[in-house]
Amino acid sequence: MQFILMLVVCFSAAAGSASAPAGSAGVPAGTQAEAPALPGRAQAPSGAVAEATLYSRKIQPLFDNRCLACHSCFNAPCQLNLQNFEGFQRGANKLNVYDGTRLKSVEPSRLWIDAHADEWRKRGFYEVSTSKDPDQNLFFQITQLRATAKDAVITKQVADTHVCAQTMTDYQLLAKNSPELGMPYGFPALSPSELATLKDWVKAGSPGPDAEEFKRQNTPSVELQTQVHEWEEFLNQESLRHQLVSRYLYEHLFLAHIYFPEKPEEFFRLVRSKQSCAQGIQEIATRRPNDNPGMKKFWYCLKKFPGTVVKKTHIPYQWSPAKMARYKELFLAEGWKVSALPSYESGVAENPFVAFKDIPVKARYQFLLDDAQYQVSTFIKGPVCNGSMAVNSIQEQFYVFFLNPSSDNMVLSQKYADKAAGLLMMPGVWGSDVDIKETPLFYKKLVDHRENYRKLRIEELAKLRPEGYTLKDVWDGGGFNPNATLTVLRHDDNAVVMKGAVGDLSKTVFMLDYPLFERLVYNLVVNFDVFGNVSHQLLTRVYMDMIRMEAEELFLTFLPSEERLSYRRSWYRGLLTQAKMSYVYPTVGSAVPTGIKFNEDNNTKKQFVQKVLFFHQNETVRGGWDLINWKSLEIPDSMQGQWKVKGLDKELRKIAAVKAEAATPFSRFFPDLALLNIKTPKGLKIYSLIHNKEHENISWILGESLRMDPESDTLTVREGVWGSYPNMIFNVKENELAAFVTQVRAMKSAADYQNLVTRYGLRRSNAKFWSFYDDMHVAMRKSDPVSFGYLDLTRYELK
Structure with a gap:
């Protein structure tokens, strides 16, 4: 009965939000374009810019720094994903991917995988770039709306807004009744120069990379081509043992952003292809990596990651000659045998203890242990953002x-x-x-x-x-x-x-x-x-x-x-x-x-x-x-x-791991994740303030708020950006840190927290918000370029 009640209640639960994109001319049909993430603010380069590189030089950097805060992955509003031109070209869709109540499954809408170019129209996606005339261009008008209605007040988070304008008529109603939905939603409008850049691009027909630029973006760098080829050779050997090991590796690494130490900012996806990697990758799109590929012969290939990296889906994984040697040691050194490859039938493919029974258990387990942080991260970030x-x-x-x-x-x-x-x-x-x-x-x-x-x-x-x-x-x-x-x-x-x-x-x-x-x-x-x-x-x-x-x-x-x-x-x-x-x-x-x-x-x-x-x-x-x-x-x-606490750590220790009891309740007023930017003479140092909300138990799906134990709440403080969805950003100078900590420890109410935000916080309405945001991303990229990805602001505090 408890389970049936749980199921019934689940039907009444509210769902989340969705994600995807749209666009126009540029990339050849059925192909993918990569637009590399560029640091800093989106500034037009001096001099004339060839149309072939207009998108990657001007528009994608602008999207990276101003739009990816909401528009990436499945939780992007209206599924408009702006990680690269193909996402813009795909357009938008009113379907909510995170629907926890649907009675039937829906067709997958994974950008770069499930469809390309005009195929998206058959799946319910509509263009957002509707005209060369900026006054009739849906995308430009919604972006410009934020600048013309900058005082409009937002009262809902992105996940709670479900308005997806599809036509200019829809836009006119939106502008009249809900002007707060202008983009970037709830944050300062684009600058006049940024709007001018978009406007000129729209007038040019919203072009994407041409065929030559597209090829350059999707071809591995010269430094990596040999390694890419060697790995594809390794994965596609004909023996049954090699085929089984490659299947095991693929099913565990299909979410990885694979990189090589020679060029760590260049990432690849491991995919299954209908033809050999040398002939050109034709990715096999199945719902799951352990679904039947639909053909007896297929190939495992490394495909360049085609878009800007966002932190919420970024799980880097290094390959190198040493890693290949490790795989050979783990999986191929022993003389185990495979009499027949496992099928993709139900009851086999979903159970790795059956499908991979011929691979020695110790090898499988040690493979997981070698990169345990990656493996655990796959369920934390995973395919769902x-x-x-x-x-x-x-x-x-x-x-x-x-x-x-x-x-x-x-x-x-x-x-x-x-x-x-x-x-x-x-x-x-x-x-x-x-x-x-x-x-x-x-x-x-x-x-x-x-x-x-x-x-x-x-x-x-x-x-x-x-x-x-x-x-x-x-x-x-x-x-x-x-x-x-x-x-x-x-x-x-x-x-x-x-x-x-x-x-x-x-x-x-x-x-x-x-x-x-x-x-x-x-x-x-x-x-x-x-x-x-x-x-x-x-x-x-x-x-x-x-x-x-x-x-x-x-x-x-x-x-x-x-x-x-x-x-x-x-x-x-x-x-x-x-x-x-x-x-x-x-x-x-x-x-x-x-x-x-x-x-x-x-x-x-x-x-x-x-x-x-x-x-x-x-x-x-x-x-x-x-x-x-x-x-x-x-x-x-x-x-x-060895226990020597000094400097910033000594001050921050005063607010870390302190229970929110009557005398020190401050942690319970903090959001899930706040980022603390400390400006020092040597540059910006970023700390994460993570609110650990204690529970009486976590054994139920619903009603979590009824099972909290707020007096046991604490803050965990850690240098670095340890989360993808910050709720608040605090900015302090190094000589202000002691005053910040003192004010935190004195907090007794939500009003006290708002006073802290007023003094040190970066409210979303702050005219200089994007300047701080850009500086933070530059510091993040500099401190950890491999793990760098753009943050998501869909849960940033409303006030």
Whole structure:
């Protein structure tokens, strides 16, 4: 009944917003154009600009700096995606991609993948560049409206506005009744020179790159062509072993922005092609990377990323000769055999434990561990721009550890792996259109399989580790890999993954083994379809609940058996939640011992984390101390000499990891993510102020606001931009930081927070907003060019 009620309530839930684009002449039909992101403000270059390069030199930089703050990925208003000319040419669509109530799946609308040029018109997209006359051009008029109605007040965030003008008649009604919808929405208008640039472009027919410019943009740089060719050769070898390994790599890397160290600002996508890479890439567009490609022979190719990079979908992944050697060592050194390649049939393709059973488990698991931050990030950013389906099923901040491959049940016993494979089924097996009437039965099947697997796992553990797990069973990164400890920090419906233990001791901790790690990737990334129906999305979400609870349970097996239940109860408070846990997730293996010795103070979670960080993992693996946030964690006496907090960190430590209790409630008034720009003599330093909102439990899809624990809220403060959707930007000079911190600590109300914003905040109405915004992006690119991507402002504070 609880599940049926949850399903019924889901139908009444409001959906989010959508995204896509439109345009006119330029790129040859069926092709893609890349418009590289350029730093700084969009200024016209001096002298005449050839029409062939007009778009990439003038217009795309303007889009990057003024439009991508809203218009990129699926959450772009009206699906108008301006990451490159093809997005502009595609136009807009009134369909909401993030529709959590649709009964039937919809056709995918992934820019650069699902259609090209005029094919988009058949899919309901309409042009936004409607005329060479700027007075009759829909795109230009909506952009100019912001300048003529600059005092119009906005009252809604982008996700809550669903007006998509399709004709000039629509525009005239919009301008009359809703002038606040002029672009950029809710931010200062484009400057006169920027509007003039757009106007001249529109008069010229809104041209895109010509064929020669297009070819230049989509051809790998000379420095990279040899490596690209070598990787494509490696991926397309004919042996069954190579084919299986390439399929495994593709299904895990299809979201990656692959780059090479020789030219780290140039990114590629790994795609399947209908013809050889040398003949010209013809990408095979399937809903999922594990769907049948529709042909027996196809090729894996590296395709240049065709648009400007935005932070919310940017997951960089490095390839190099060393990485290829590592793949060969992991997957091809041993003499395992493949008798036949796995099919793409239901029940096989969606289950990696079945599809890839011939690849040694240890190789698969070590592959995931090698780049664990990337793999975990795929479900956080993934194909959906934000992780709303998954992210509200996790805590606001938690550490992630991994089971040592040599201790994993599946690695240790092939017989066990074969038994477990069928029990590890995931919702993807039922596709994108799950019959609503069958959903409760499917849910019960998932629960039954999961419970049988839990029992099997505990039985195997008792055989293999009768004395329980010890510290040696925690992966130590091999003594050199900094992916061994990760931290996930959530900001509402999106999150980031950092290396190391960031923030103070987390409430819960994930311990991932191979089955958990692989299911996390396949359930939320490979098998998930953002265009699927309500039941597909719901089952994906509830299965993530199961993964979360299993990861917490595996962590608890390292603690004394007599304390596990009390920890679990503290994580899942509330009578209804306790009842659900007893029914859906009863305790299993509560008597299994631990091989770790603890002191008698009973704070065993803290003891265990400290043992891992300070004694089991070396400094290379665990990373540096979190000098700003660590307060509950206690540095061993032998390491106290390394604990030196000074400068900006010393001041910011005063507001980090402070519980929002009666005397210090300031953190609860902060938004999910604020960026603090500190102007120093050496340049701009940016810190992220992340609001960790504590919950009584996170075991329900809806009603999150009813289960909050605001007195336990804290701020995590970290140098760098750790999030894609800032809600507020603060600007302070270095000599003002102490005053800023003092004012933060004195906050007792929402009014006090607004006073802080008035003094230091960058309100969206500030006439100099774009100047600060540009400077920040320049600093971001300079400090971390590989991870750089433009920020999304769709959640920026309204006032």
